[in-house]
Amino acid sequence: MIDNLFTMFPGQGSQRAGMAGHLLREHPRTVGRVLAQAEEATGLALTDLCTTSPEADLAPTEIAQPAIVATSLAIYEVLREEAGFRPGAVAGHSLGEYTALIAAGVLEAGDALRLVRRRGELMAGVSRTVSGAMTALMGMAPERIEELCAAAAPLGVVEVANYNEVGQTVISGQSAAVEEVGRLALEAGAERAVPLKVSAPFHCSLMSAIEDEFAAELERTAFHAPRLPVISSVTGALVRDEAHARDLLRRQLAGPVRWVDVLTAASAYGVGGYLEVGPGRVLSGFANRTVADAPVRSTNDERRIAALLRDLRPQPVATAA
Missing domain, CATH: 3.40.366.10 (Malonyl-Coenzyme A Acyl Carrier Protein, domain 2)
Incomplete structure (x- = not known):
């Protein structure tokens, strides 16, 4: 038992x-x-x-x-x-x-x-009212991802949505800003940026x-x-x-x-x-x-x-x- x-x-x-x-x-x-x-x-x-x-x-x-x-x-x-x-x-x-x-x-x-x-x-x-997206970022410290979200803020809302594990953090927000953080993360050494198949930008403002x-x-x-x-x-x-x-x-x-x-x-x-x-x-x-x-x-x-x-x-x- x-x-x-x-x-x-x-x-x-x-x-x-x-x-x-x-x-x-x-x-x-x-x-x-x-x-x-x-x-x-x-x-x-x-x-x-x-x-x-x-x-x-x-x-x-x-x-x-x-x-x-x-x-x-x-x-x-x-x-x-x-x-x-x-x-x-x-x-x-x-x-x-x-x-x-x-x-x-x-x-x-x-x-x-x-x-x-x-x-x-x-x-x-x-x-139905917001063009939103979510992306999982692998192989990067969440603190660094938070910094990249701040850097991409002029393009729209993008925030950390899920602190899933040390090597996986999910971002959420307006599509252009989420895409930009994914690009910046890969340039900064993230292992992968995987867009999620979701219908809304969950867990963000x-x-x-x-x-x-x-x-x-x-x-x-x-x-x-x-x-x-x-x-x-x-x-x-x-x-x-x-x-x-x-x-x-x-x-x-x-x-x-x-x-x-x-x-x-x-x-x-x-x-x-x-x-x-x-x-x-x-x-x-x-x-x-x-x-x-x-x-x-x-x-x-x-x-x-x-x-x-x-x-x-x-x-x-x-x-x-």
Whole structure:
């Protein structure tokens, strides 16, 4: 049996066609219930979107966000119901923070999915009014990237959006300024500059235009005190209480994701390992490259989930003959 796992929930970009198809086949009762609940909360055909729809149908941010949360929540519920899983602490990468707050009892699943649906709609609205872009820069110190963003500011908004790991930082903003920082970074010795396939400039000040409207949605939603430690991707520190959680979700829209700080904070807890719960393996990759001497696992496919369920279940105690 394994316990005290730091449990990480992924964000946008982890979606893929059929990402919950194997889940529904192997765990129909639990996964069917979660997807039905998600459909009721969002008004979207999430069972089809998460199991049989082509990847293009998942691309719009207002679809991708609830689909990822629904799939991550379905996996979490399988682990909880079939193996009694309880994390030692939780965190989510941007969007994934909503799933983390569900796991910690801060948000009810239906409320979180409703918020995520509205979050995606508002973000999509920004993309229709701003020519935005995001680029991942590899092999350059984040402090140097911050300097390059300042140098390119005359061309428009460009800011650090994600501090993912020591060797990967994502920038976001207006297209011309983002492109210029990518060019400057390569000239200054960055290993790579990879434009991301996103529909909006997430986690930069361009998103501040939707903060007030989303804050009103948050105020209408019930929040509760965390029942287990939640490390916020906004601050890299613990979520203190329900009011703090609500404020962090507002600040998250235009603020950077501080994932390096999240992993550093988690390591201070002496966790027994790191577990990514959701589609994809991006966060487990960050953990593998950031945290030394700790097991890292994911739930990217049925084989990994089955192995994890075996290891999570209490082992029978041997008795003397």
